Amino acid sequence: MTELIKLIHNTVNQLFDFNFQDSQIQFQQTRKEFEGDITLVVFPLVKVAKKSPEETGKVIGEGVVKSIEEIESFNVIKGFLNLKFTDTFWKKKFSIQIQNPNWGIENPNSSNRTILVEYSSPNTNKPLHLGHLRNNFLGYSVAEILKANGHDVKKVQVINDRGIHICKSMVAWQLFGNGETPENTGLKGDKLIGNYYVKFDKEYKNEIANLIEEGLTEDEAKKQAPLMQNAQQMLVKWEQGDGETVDLWKKMNSWVYSGFDVTYKTMGVDFDKLYYESETFLLGKNIVQKGLDENFFFKKEDGSIWIDLKNDGLDEKLLLRSDGTAVYMTQDIGTAVLRKQDFPAMDQLIYTVGNEQDYHFKVLFKILEKLGYDFAQNCFHLSYGMVDLPSGKMKSREGTVVDADDLMEDMFSTAQATSEELGKLEDASEEEKQTLYKNVGLAALKYFILKVDPKKRMLFNPEESVDFNGNTGPFIQYTYARIQALKRRKGNYDLKGFEGFYLELEERELIKKIEQFPDIVKEAGAGYSPAIIANYIYDLVKIYNQFYQSIQIFGTEKEDLRIALSHKCGEVIKSGMKLLGIDVPERM
């Protein structure tokens, strides 16, 4: 397509004896109500042409039809010149497409760029919820899209395994746990720990209420409540490396990790390397100290260390508390630098984190820049909107969260109910069926979340089940499965002699759409946007269904060509869905 655009550009230059800039030669897709394959916007040219838009379009149209053999005809509507290409042109395009099973996907590591994508990064005091699902699906998909753009991508996360939050669960378990373990309760480890986090909060509130009744103010009560003091002492003990505390901490975290592993497996996400805050915060402290020695940072009278970013339009920001303990920013600096050490080729670091931390990352990137790290200017905060419930924001402590495991289970049940109702799988084994229900249910959920622009906050209503019809994952999967049925019936196709065929409108449209896929993958990579992929696949599927509905395949002289078209379309659906982290089934 690019070569053709160049030819047209040259022709326009010759016609008006003028050297037009690329930005003046604007192409867009032809709207489907007009005939044509590509549209030139002529408005930017009329000044030079010294003619009306219609006249200008006509002159160019006649010029390109005469001098470029791939262009068959044209029409001008207002200031828009629609150009139609020959069947031969499109058939050539198709023969290139069909020869490449990895159409649109660049070879691994062909770009010589190494990119780290961080996502997930949970705290270890509670199970994953709906918000984490958006994070995980988004991060995983963006990583896959960047891989498809030829980059060397590493998926990483940093697990917030230390801090007051896990101490709360530890204290509550010690006091109220009665030796409960995942084994003797049958609970997933993360769920068990989450229960004690909630338990802590409940008992803590009771203590506060009692203290207030005894005459303390609310602030005093919050500070003096024995449970909180207990938790803070535990944090201090942990930092001192107290054996018993560390053992308990390790034991409880290990429960959480085994729970997370199950959830990650169900979600279908993975990581190349895990970082733990407990292993990076010390490095962060050292770097802050070094930055202080080199006068990038300054120390206040109380001993706390800050950076002054007022000249950069930001504020002063705390980097180390006066008692020398680390804050979130401290460990984030440490983690970033450690990653650069682990992956010296790293050009870019992408953080998949909610938009509530927009400011945090602005500051972090600025700090890394000031410390002289080159990769800082390529750091990117993949910021996404919160997932709200009809009742408002989710709050773990108050139990108003949609649990990730539960939600996925619900999706599987819905998929099963839908499938059984349609009854197309009677001959499949029970195991195949279960795999399929998970496949379809997960597709519905992932697609539902990923088709929306990451920046937008989304409302999720658990009462209304996620759709399976229309612009949804299962609809796309269904189209794929139907194509596979055609292929099973046909066996091999043979494209010999297809150059002679006339292309139906529906066939042309399909080839045209497939031709766009490589550009779509690039665009999605440049914009870090799975939504672009999702919308493209949906368009493709709609065009295929129109083709399928209006054109007979078997028993026609173009049977092999039509099977080949279907096959290619299926391939693109499959690669596109893979970029979203969604599998497509052979039958459903």
Add this chain to the structure above:
RNA sequence: GGACCUGUAGCUUAACUGGAUAGAGCACCGCACUACGGAUGCGGAGGUUCGGGGUUCGAAUCCCUGCAGGUUCACCA
């Protein structure tokens, strides 16, 4: 209060980064298989693109302003 983000049909959303009559899905109404999977296709109805100004051949998109919602400005994470 300062900063940032969002606002498109009843609901969920698209619009090639300034281009044609703002395009889909759900829900609603009406159609369509003597072919291959009906989890389908076609049509209808539904819009002051939050309001008001401006920039130009042309604005959902850019600028100004107002409104609504959200986030953030902590020795929390």
